[in-house]
Amino acid sequence: MTVTLTDDTSRPAPPPASKPRRRGGPRGRAVAVLFALPALLLLGALVVYPVLFSIGRSLFDASGTRFVGADNYTEMFHDPATLKAVRNTVLWVVIAPALLTGLGLILAVLVEKVRWATAFKLLMFMPMAVSFLAAGIIFRLAYDEDPDRGVLNAAVVSVHDAFAGTSPYPTARAREGQGLTQQKDGSYRTGANLSPGDTATLPLVGVLPADLPSGAKPATARPAAPGELRGVAYLDFVPGGGGTQGAIDRGESGLPGMKVEAVRDGRAVASATTAPDGSFALTGLAPGSYALKLPAANFAQPYDGISWLGPTLVTPAIIGAYLWIWTGFAMVLIGAGLSTLPRDALEAARMDGADEWQIFRRITVPLLAPVLTVVFVTLVINVMKVFDLVYIIAPGPVQEDATVLATQMWLVSFGGGNDQGLGSALGVLLLLLVVPAMVFNVRRFRRSQR
Amino acid sequence: MTAVRRGLSSGLVQAFLVLIGLIWLTPLGGLFLSSMRSAEDSAKGGWWTALLAPGQLSFDNYAALLENSGMTQAFWNTVLISVPTTVLVVVLAALAGYAFAWLHFPGRDVVFLVVVALLVVPVQIGLLPVAKLFGQLGLFGSIPGVVLFHVAYGLPFAVFLLRNYFAEIPQEMLEAARMDGGTEWRIFRQLVLPVARPALASLAVFQFLWVWNDMLVALLFADSSSQPLTVALQSQTRQFGSNIDVLAPGAFLSLIVPLVVFFAFQRHFVQGVMAGSVK
Known part of the structure; x- marks a missing residue:
């Protein structure tokens, strides 16, 4: 592994002061700038400048002519549509990373016990290669309400009918x-x-x-x-x-x-x-x-299953699709952490008669805590930016029930809302939400350089 | 006794994992079967009915898709966007990574910390300002515009990854090359790049898939003649249901390339994704 999320990678490379002085002269500096310049120019023009621009733009009204101060930010928490987006994003952040980390942990521990672990990991990781768009189409199809089209409702209805029976004459x-x-x-x-x-x-x-x-x-x-x-x-x-x-x-x-x-x-x-x-x-x-x-x-009308993509269940349903994509990631990363655990500690515990559950709770989980934290934090960052899945899976009329910050930002700025002031404010909010991760990355990097 | 219990519990574990594996495989299998059925069959019943009636399956939808010039154009656009982006990101990041690891210029370490901070900047914040900028430059609604945007937002991670990898190259190797009078360019080309091949490969695979699978950026920056497959398919999802015979094969076409890359470069892929997840 080249760069992992854990601390074990980047070796400090302290250039000793004596030797490379030859390259530190004006010519050496010019060469260095030539190497770094193309990337830095692009970063400056297309990343740094836009961040500053958006922060400024978020302080102006929809047309961009009147300075409104923090109005766009207060509106965000009063306008029902954006408020809904904030709430749904909170729901995503509370549910998805915890579920994924838990599921990944369970699968990572269990898969160690079978001989076909590699094949299983490969299978579970495969959805990471699939675009959110394709995954969205797949799950839109699976969640279809008509039990003759959506596989989930087909399963639900056949289970229901097996227990509750069907009414013989719905049309009579x-x-x-x-x-x-x-x-x-x-x-x-x-x-x-x-x-x-x-x-x-x-x-x-x-x-x-x-x-x-x-x-x-x-x-x-x-x-x-x-x-x-x-x-x-x-x-x-x-x-x-x-x-x-x-x-x-x-x-x-x-x-x-x-x-x-x-x-x-x-x-x-x-x-x-x-x-x-x-x-x-x-x-x-x-x-x-x-x-x-x-x-x-x-x-009685025949039972048609569950309205997966109706207003109440649409967000959990989309989170379900997200689980399909990311579980493999959580499992493989946790599995990598698992393989670094000291075998002796586990063996000693087994010798002492500890059962698998005790080993899992008392040894595996505490030792894995740093890896679990990294997985969890990574997922939180990714979940906050979820866009494509919501955009594709939620049917038109339900979009507003499923909306999250990223989709709302899109709708407000480009999708008919046409309020670039509020749109910029939503973008800045997204940025603010990842600032802790930014600080975390910078700190971890500086620590690794000492 | 314990052996029996062990065997039993390992049997349970195996059964559970097989079940999970089947559940994970079903969505892709369902999409594949859906993509091979006619619109009429899809209207009558779900893809699972094709398991009992394999006569429903044919490649007609794919043949129709290849006749559909909008879709084939979108497929080529996807290639024309992802390949140059990948090349540019790898080349520019390698150059910059080398400068950050082994060359000296004023403010180097501070600038690199800024790059590290940029790792998690969401693309959303760039959409509006860059759209305005590209509008003025005449890049809006074109493939070069999409590529430039992707390159810029791919760079922080790429520079970070490669700089750290380059920094691990033993100092003596570089010093020896410098003593021999090699220029920085030659050292970079003939020493650093070959040594860093695994990192470059992981980065390339990750970057390629990231861009291949993107919808959001292209949704804004591409027009109807430069849109990639994801955007072309997205516009089809509006009338979802009536056009499964286009959507399903289209979606499968869009994911067949990532799947091939995935199985061909498993290790690089997993490493690239794991490293790239900090984004």
């Missing part, structure tokens, strides 16, 4: 004027005028013949035995036309698998599920009058 509704009325909760009810021994027909429409369950049979109404309430739920539609509304005609199909309840005084007292021909029987009913109810669960 009752034939109007034939005794069934829709309730507020989406269920359907008959009038409370049925008694044991009666047979009811429950005509429904709105199911495409192609959507009928494969086991469905033609509807048949059988007479009820004494003490039971019978009925049939069927699709009141004859393929090819004809038939009478509200009556069971030849060729009309039963609706199997529908839940039916007998309701008395507002309470369900019995329930049944319809047979392949749509018939059902509710038994064990006391004499009296009942209403039949088709609960709303029969008609």
